[in-house]
Structure formats: C-alpha cells, structure tokens
Amino acid sequence: MIRAVLQYDFLQNAVLSAVLASIACGIIGTIIIEKKLVMMSGGIAHTSFGGIGLGYFLNIEPIIGALVFAIGAALGIATIRRKYQTHSDVLIGMFWAVGMALGILFIAITPGYPPDMTSYLFGDILTVSPMDLWVMAALGGIILLVIALLFNYFRAYLFDEEFTTVRGIRTVFLEYMLFILISLTIVVLIRVVGIILIIALLSVPPAIARQFTYDLKKMMLSSTLLGVVFCLMGLWISYELNIASGASIILFSVLSFILVSVVKSRLQMLRKVNTDTKDTQL
Amino acid sequence: MKNVIEMSGVSVYYDQICALDHIHLNIKEKEFLAIIGPNGGGKSTLLKVVLGLIKPDKGDVKVLGQPVRHSQSAIGYVPQFSSFDKQFPIDVTDVVLMGRLSDRIRLFHSFTKEDREIVEKVMKQLEIDGLKNRQIGQLSGGQLQRVLIARALVTNPKILMLDEPTASLDANAKTQIYAILKELNQKVTVVVVSHDMGAVSSHVNRIACLNKKLYYHGEAQLNNNVVRQVYGCPIDLIAHGIPHRVLKTHEGEVS
DSSP states (O other): OHHHHHHOHHHHHHHHHHHHHHHHHHHHHHHHHHTTOHHHHHHHHHHHHHHHHHHHHHTSOHHHHHHHHHHHHHHHHHHHHHHHOOOHHHHHHHHHHHHHHHHHHHHHHSSSSOOOOHHHHHOOGGGOOHHHHHHHHHHHHHHHHHHHHTHHHHHHHHHOHHHHHHTTOOHHHHHHHHHHHHHHHHHHHHHHHOTTTHHHHHHHHHHHHTTTOOOHHHHHHHHHHHHHHHHHHHHHHHHHHTOOHHHHHHHHHHHHHHHHHHHHHHHHHHHHHHHHHHHHHO | OOEEEEEEEEEEEETTEEEEEEEEEEEETTOEEEEEOOTTSSHHHHHHHHHTSSOOSEEEEEETTEEGGGOGGGEEEEOOGGGSOTTSSOBHHHHHHGGGOOSSOOTTOOOOHHHHHHHHHHHHHTTOGGGTTSBGGGSOHHHHHHHHHHHHHTTOOSEEEEESTTTTOOHHHHHHHHHHHHHHTTTSEEEEEESOHHHHHTTOSEEEEEESEEEEEEESOOOHHHHHHHHSSOOOOOOSSSOOOOOOOOOSSOO
C-alpha cells in the first residue's frame, strides 16, 4: 500500500486528512469527554446534515453548508440552555432530528438526480478532495491555535466552572468558544468518518489515553497519536478489503479500546495477586 | 470593627419558589461565622448571591463596601469538594495554581515564578506539599479539602467562604479542617456554610440560622427554641468528640 500512497494523489490526500482529523479530534475529543459533551457533539454533527442538504440545494460546497449549520446548532444549544435552563438532553434530541429532517427535505427538493449521501453519513476518506483538505487544515489550525492561546483558562473552566467564574474569568465566553471549536472539529471529521460515526472517533482515543495519563496536555497529545494510528489502520483495512473507511476506522478503534481495557484490567489483577501473595509470605 | 459583607433585604426566587426571604445580614471583619440550617434552606443560594453567581431578585449586597461584581477578588471560594469529578486529569499543583489566574484573559498565559512560589508556600502551610504531583482522585476527602482551601488562599482573599467543608469527612479530618480555619481566621474573615451543627458549634464564634428567613444571628450558643424554629423539629445539640460549650438560654429571633 505504501507504494500506492506514493503513486496516487487520492491516497496522499487520505493520509493527510487522517493526520489533520486526528489533531482536531485528539484535542477536542479530550475536552468533550472531560466535560461530558459527547452527546452534545453527536447532536451538532447530525444537525450539520441539514447544512449538507442545503449545500446541494443551493449548489454550493456542501461542507460549507455543514459548517454553517454546525456552528448554528452549537450556538443555538448553548444559548437556549443558558436562557431557559432547559435540559440539554431534550434540546440535543430536537436539534439532532430536525437537522436530519431538514437535510432530507433539501435533498428531496433539489432538482435533478438525488446525490449519494453515504459518503457524508459514513465518511469516505478515499474521496477527500484538495478543497476538503484546505478546509480541514484551516479549521484544524484554528482549533490548535485557540486551545494553545487559552489553555490554562480552558483547563480551569473544564475542571471547575464555578470557581473560575467567581475569579472573574468570563466562562460564558469560554463556553461559546468551546462550542464553536466542537462544531469546527465535527466539520473536519465529516469527510473522514461521516456524521453518524463521528462521536466514536471523538471519544475512543481520549478514552484510551485517560487510562494511562493524568495530565490534560499529555492526554491531548496521546489521543492525537492514537487517532493517527486508528485512521491509518482503518484506511489500510478499507483499501485492502474495499469497504467504507468510516466503518473500518471506527470498528478498529473500538476493538482497540476493548483490547486495551481488558489487558489493562487483567494486568492490574495480576499485579494485585502478586502483591497479595508477597504480603502473605512476609 | 467594620462590616465586610452587608446584605440588606435580599430575596431570591426560583420561578415562583422563594429561596431567600428578606435577608439582612452583616458580617464583620475577622468574624468566624457559620451559616447553618436544613438542606434546601437557602444556604448555598446565600453563598452564591455573595459570590455574584446568582443575582438577587430584591435587595442589595455589598462586599467590602462595593457592589458584588467588583469585589470578587476579595473572596476566596471553597466549593463543596464532593461535587468534583475526581477522575479529571489534573494534579494538586495545577489545581492550586488555578487560584492565581487573574480575571484579565491573557493569550499564551503561563504562570510566573512568583505564582509558583506563592502556591508552594501555601501548600507548605497546609501540609499538602508532599502531595503536589498526585492526581486529585488519589487524595482522601480531607486532603482534597485542604487542596481547595489552598487554591482559595493563593487568591489573597480578605474573606474565605466555604460550602459544607466537612461533609462526609470523619471526625478526625473534621477537627483538622476546623483547626486550619481557626488559624486562618486570625488574618481573614471565615464564613462556613454547613448543616452539620455538631461540628460547627464548638469552633466558630458566631452563627446564623437560615431556613428561607434568617432566624438567628449572634453568638454561637443556641437554644432548642431557635433550633426548633429553623429545623421545624427538635434537634440534638450535643457535639461529639470535641469539648462542647454549655448552651446558654437565649430568647428572641434575629439579632
């Protein structure tokens, strides 16, 4: 496959997009699972389907439509939640379903042949275009920059929002910023794993990383590396077996998670048994 | 002695439900005050009003003579430690350093040498410097509570406010925490919110009894009459394990 990567543009694009997606997903994924926003991210992702539909209907780049809808959904959920103290569960559910419904509606009223939506729903890393790559690189750069600029504040906000507010730091600003970053991440990931599979790629690498480190920065870094491994392995499997890349990436990541968790708990048990027998010998 | 916190006619409603009803409360400098009352009696709400997290529907709150918004740096806040996500990837030093974040957001912020020295000093004072690289989930309740007190102290507060600082701690740890607070009280005003009457009564010098209304505010000597009014039923006033005071009889409502 390595020779193929050197030979074909589409494979080079695929590898590059895997790396870009992993950076966004390592950083934001870590934040999402620490702030317990996994379902919120799923909601934003599904709402963006409406934007893809609108993109086709207006004959503009669908990914731009997705970007607009994702940011709209993020800001909408954040604002309504703050103003009316609604359960975010209910809100997320509504945005989730309405976004999908709008997407289907727009596709239906788009004149001509209905486009194939599977690559947006389930991702197809092998069809990433140079235009997609530029969008992904720009968004990934923004995510990296914002988190680097405000890292200490974000950590304080994630750990103890109330205390940070009492200190006079504008946590509302941080919250909106975070939600926008989440929607950017989702747009970066749509081409790689698709709307439906995004939450797995966001949550699996940090869920593995947090079993091995207690440091937020290290967790982001190792999640990014794990993301790269998962994406490239998934890409290879998808290339060899000729199946959709989104599915192979997600299945490979989740299998790795199960494997790591089982092995780790086994090792811990073994260590415990060892120390126990030592104790009785002494 | 001057007042550091002045509340006059403060009322807070959640939708239609009244949480605080016309509270008048002045807290004096260097006072060690415990606000006690049953769960749902508005203790945490009162704390949040003073901290500026909740805006009162009626009334006026001043901290050090200033309206709440501009005085936040005067208060060191110690939240309930039981409400934390103990899995969060952060170590003790980083938690305490949080207290050194200033309200002005600076890009590429990193903590200065001075910040780190202050943090080091306070951690020594509270005897948690041996734990500085521990992840917070590896601490006992009493240790975590001291970490949170340290974080509040590095903000250089004039007033220390603690929400249920001894809830779910054993008797030994409770005594330690109150000993620390007593020592700190020589320099700062300490306000503790608690439903644990036993632990409170033998350590603080003034108490305020709160159940929507402020029923009593004064010396830390309660009689059963007041307690019955606040809690709605008689409650055992004997403190365990600590030299407890003889409770004087005391009539009347608010001082």
